[in-house]
Amino acid sequence: MNFNQAQPIEVEKLHFDTQNPRLVEFNFTNKTPQAEIIELLWEEMAIDEIILSIKASGFFQNEPLIAIAEDDHYVVIEGNRRLTAVKAVLHPSQFKDKKLDFLLKGVKPSIKDDLKTLPVIVVSSRKEAWRYIGFKHVNGPVKWGSYAKAEYIAQVHNDFGVELSDISSQIGDTHQTVQKMYQGLMVIQQAEKITNFNRTDITAPRLYFSHLYTGLQLEGIRDYLGLKDFDEEPQNPVPENKSKELEKLMFWLFGSKKLKERHIIKSQNPDLKLLSETLQSKEGIAVLETSRDLTLAHESSLDSTIVLYQSLIDAKLSLQKVQSQMTTGYNGEEDTFNLAKTVAELSQDVYYAMRTKRNKNRSDFNPLSELDS
Numbered sequence: 001m002n003f004n005q006a007q008p009i010e011v012e013k014l015h016f017d018t019q020n021p022r023l024v025e026f027n028f029t030n031k032t033p034q035a036e037i038i039e040l041l042w043e044e045m046a047i048d049e050i051i052l053s054i055k056a057s058g059f060f061q062n063e064p065l066i067a068i069a070e071d072d073h074y075v076v077i078e079g080n081r082r083l084t085a086v087k088a089v090l091h092p093s094q095f096k097d098k099k100l101d102f103l104l105k106g107v108k109p110s111i112k113d114d115l116k117t118l119p120v121i122v123v124s125s126r127k128e129a130w131r132y133i134g135f136k137h138v139n140g141p142v143k144w145g146s147y148a149k150a151e152y153i154a155q156v157h158n159d160f161g162v163e164l165s166d167i168s169s170q171i172g173d174t175h176q177t178v179q180k181m182y183q184g185l186m187v188i189q190q191a192e193k194i195t196n197f198n199r200t201d202i203t204a205p206r207l208y209f210s211h212l213y214t215g216l217q218l219e220g221i222r223d224y225l226g227l228k229d230f231d232e233e234p235q236n237p238v239p240e241n242k243s244k245e246l247e248k249l250m251f252w253l254f255g256s257k258k259l260k261e262r263h264i265i266k267s268q269n270p271d272l273k274l275l276s277e278t279l280q281s282k283e284g285i286a287v288l289e290t291s292r293d294l295t296l297a298h299e300s301s302l303d304s305t306i307v308l309y310q311s312l313i314d315a316k317l318s319l320q321k322v323q324s325q326m327t328t329g330y331n332g333e334e335d336t337f338n339l340a341k342t343v344a345e346l347s348q349d350v351y352y353a354m355r356t357k358r359n360k361n362r363s364d365f366n367p368l369s370e371l372d373s
Helices: 034-044 048-057 080-090 099-103 109-114 126-137 146-160 164-171 175-194 209-215 219-225 240-254 268-278 282-291 294-301 304-324 334-360 367-372
Strands: 007-010 065-070 073-078 117-123
Touching: 034 080, 048 080, 048 099, 065 126, 073 080, 073 117, 073 126, 080 109, 117 126, 126 146, 126 164, 146 164, 146 175, 146 209, 164 175, 175 209, 175 240, 209 240, 209 268, 219 240, 219 268, 268 282, 268 294, 282 294, 304 334
Parallel strands: 065 117
Antiparallel strands: 007 117, 065 073
């Protein structure tokens, strides 16, 4: 790709790329209106900082956009954020954000005139530009998130036939990390092919790829799916006989509006760890499938001795907190006193039941000693 071959192209002929790895996360298709894409880019991609740069210095001619010709226009495969900023300067009425008027104050007419055409390198295919785009966005100065990285890796590997080892060398990441990202995206695509999961139908605010990508490294989740080793690099990592388990996992992670399945994973820490541990127990899986309560399912998967001990620790901490609030928190209210009385009685019942069981298990236990206690 020769950067000296940039040519001026009218902004009106430049379209946004729905296949851009950073935009795929928002479920755009070739039929998505350009107005919807530009609105998303404005809201999510910090376009205002580029506008301020253009306002001060104009468009940097030595950083051309990269595009492919398509019908009577050009699809920009590198530079969608900059194209959005330029369109905002030239056509502010297309944007709903009122702060744009403030940002555009003082933009010189000469700068607007210069923006009517932009320097563009026209390539024959996406494959021709993959190395440059990967260097710049995966681990370069303008980094993408993990989902966009995975989309880029999968596109280059599956569509262009480039080995993952070659991709990892180009983007400066470890081969193992690239394999894990690739596997995560393949699991999503496989779920959409063989289950009722659909990434456009989730109840989570957005498809948090990091939840899946991280979870697939945990033993309990891998075993639950019968997941193949990521270094095999299959496009269908989950065995066909595990399709039901795959669907359940995707719904636990992301939910389904259509099937009224709420997602139960709210955060990576501690939810993913709890899920992985739960899936290592038949009892835990059964409770999770019936109740969809991760806390309850996790407790059922644990040894009762561990649950009892942890519950006692929690009770102790709560009582210590109550004790610290006595001076200012209690003013003689009867209902509060009655509640404290109930807690005390419960605590006493637990203590005596535990002491009785403990003494019966002791070889030197004398039943008569209980009468003196």
